[in-house]
Amino acid sequence: MNQLFDFDYMFRSFPEILRQAPVTLLISVGSMAIGLVIGLITALLKIYKIPVLSWIATFYVSFTRGTPLLVQIYLSYYGIPKILAFMNIGLNIGQVPSIVFIYVAYSLNVGAYLSESIRSAIQAIDKGQVEDAYSVGMSKVQSMFRIIIPQAVTIALPNFGNSFIGLMKDTSLAFIIGVVEIMAQAKIVGARSLRFFEVYINSAIIYWVICLIMERVLYWLEKKTRKHLET
């Protein structure tokens, strides 16, 4: 028990930590999906300069990018119950699982970053294609969703990938409000055996492998969506 590094313990505790990997993945994928919707809406509000709403969008992006995620998680955790209590909708806040606050914080966080990628990608599509779409009788919304956004996705995909991988790693902060993902599980297991180094090595390996898999998937997606750019 007093050896410097216990390989055997490391291998034995690995499955126990891996068991919480789905929670990490779920937070990542779920927040990314919601974040994409938020990011798209935010980007469109800014592009079309919708009065009032575009100012709110600018404030939201600036605030989110200018404050630490850790602070945002706390704001979500302590702030949402207060807002709900203020609105008095009779929901028992004690029963809201912590993971909900995590989804809120992470979706809003990644949404702000994604909105900037989406905005610059949409603005990179040449105006000629929009006129083209109008001239064949398509409406603004139709040309946005059928012509511009599909091409913008191709352009923004590498950025989306970076945001997604960053988000996945950031989920390691979720333990601070009691969500048991990979990191929290490592802490729990480590506290039992006091072999913290071994369990954290395990969690590092798990994060790294997830990241490698994500990179492969993204690479494949990028290749698939760039088909129309080949000359």
Place this chain on the structure above:
Amino acid sequence: MIDIIDLHKAFKKNKVLKGVNLHVDPGEVVIIIGPSGSGKSTMLRCINYLERPNRGIIRVDDLKVDARNVHSKQIVALRNKTAMVFQHYNLFKNKTVVENVMEGLIVAQKMDKKLAYDTGVSYLEKVGLLDKLNEYPAKLSGGQKQRVGIARALALNPKVILFDEPTSALDPELVGEVLEVMKDVAKEGMTMIVVTHEISFAREVADHVYFMDDGIFVEDGKPSELINSPREERTRRFLSRVTLRVT
């Protein structure tokens, strides 16, 4: 039938169109020539409201749009009755050749997919691109892209096709193939308004030629009259410049 009545358009303080009038009968090919910056593109783009005129009436077929009182429904209707071929062959880059032709049919005209595909194929055959159906625009030459643009315009079955210098951005050796296709289109009775510097094309194909300078039509006439014996000094000067450049 197409009518443009007293069309005015300014960009901020810059008055570009200063009262343009034009009448085009069905099946007619009208060609517009004029120096750079005179407002030719702006006029064409006002016809389908890519630019919004400040004043004037556009009539296409039974649809009359008055700039003083326009509904967005009218603009969509106008765009459904017209088609445009651009100088810089704007094709949808994320769509294949045949999808480019189908897109307007499916989305704007609500045509059934299968029928849109067949329609697309038949027009692409007409412009000689049957072997490129499933290519993306990035793989085409300028001339081929422009022919897709023409096929797409034709497939929409418009009352008029507006051409804005369709050959000016092309390498010289590709100009011929596009002009040939345009000649075929004209022969089949399509109504066309064409902005071009190709004087010999105008001579051969046009029913009527207009010379635009500084936001108005200075003079117009049969191609033989206007090109061979222009009345106005400005027209003469312009023609001697372009013909010099061509030969």
